[in-house]
Amino acid sequence: MTQVEEDSMFDQWGGGIRDLCERGFMCHVVQEKKAFKLCLPFKPIQEDEAKLEMARRYFADFAPATVKDAMYFFHSTKAQVIDLLDKLPVRSVECGGKTYYYIENGKSYDKDIPDCILLAGFDQLMLGYQKAESLYLPQEYIRGIFNLAGIVMPAVLLHGNVVGKWKNKNGRLSVELFGSVCEKDKKAIISEAEKTWASLKRVEWIS
Structure with a gap:
C-alpha cells in the first residue's frame, strides 16, 4: 500500500474504513478502544423495505416517539414518516399535547430503572x-x-x-x-x- 493509498484509507473523515462500514462489510467493536470487525454475511434488501424495517425497529425499541423525533432520526420529511407509520402496527398515546407512537415489542422488565x-x-x-x-x-x-x-x-x-x-x-x-x-x-x-x-x-x- 502506497502512502497516498494509506492516507486515503485512514482519512480522519472516515476514508475507506467508513466506506466499508457504510456498505455493511465492517462495523465497530463494542468497547471503549476504537476497533473494527467483519460483519456477518447478509443479504441486501430493497431500499423501501429497508427503510420500513428501520422504522419498525425504531418505534419498537426507541419509542415512544413523535413524528418530529422520527423526522430527526431518519432525516426524513413529515410526509415520509407518516407514510411509514401507516404501514406499521403502531399504537399512539397523547401526553403533554403531543402524540407519541410505539410498537409493542413484547419485552418485560423485572428491575427498576436506576436513579x-x-x-x-x-x-x-x-x-x-x-x-x-x-x-x-x-x-x-x-x-x-x-x-x-x-x-x-x-x-x-x-x-x-x-x-x-x-x-x-x-x-x-x-x-x-x-x-x-x-x-x-x-x-x-x-x-x-x-x-x-x-x-x-x-x-x-x-x-
Whole structure:
C-alpha cells in the first residue's frame, strides 16, 4: 500500500474504513478502544423495505416517539414518516399535547430503572429524539449537551432527566451540574460512578 493509498484509507473523515462500514462489510467493536470487525454475511434488501424495517425497529425499541423525533432520526420529511407509520402496527398515546407512537415489542422488565445513569457521549438516548422534543433533555440544557461544534457530551441522567455532564480522566470524575441537586441525588451519582469505574479515585462537582 502506497502512502497516498494509506492516507486515503485512514482519512480522519472516515476514508475507506467508513466506506466499508457504510456498505455493511465492517462495523465497530463494542468497547471503549476504537476497533473494527467483519460483519456477518447478509443479504441486501430493497431500499423501501429497508427503510420500513428501520422504522419498525425504531418505534419498537426507541419509542415512544413523535413524528418530529422520527423526522430527526431518519432525516426524513413529515410526509415520509407518516407514510411509514401507516404501514406499521403502531399504537399512539397523547401526553403533554403531543402524540407519541410505539410498537409493542413484547419485552418485560423485572428491575427498576436506576436513579442515575451515566450516559456515554453521543448516546442514543440523546440522538434518538429531536432535541426540542426530547423527554429526557430539558430545553434549557440543550447547549450543555449538544455543543455548537457538533459534539454530544456524556450526560448525567437523574430520575429520567439530564441534570449535567461528566468527564472521567485518570480516575478523577468531574461532574458539571446544570442546576441544583440535593445531597441524596449527589450520592446516587457517586454510587453509579463507583459501579461504573472500579478505579475511581475522586469526584469533583462543577456548578
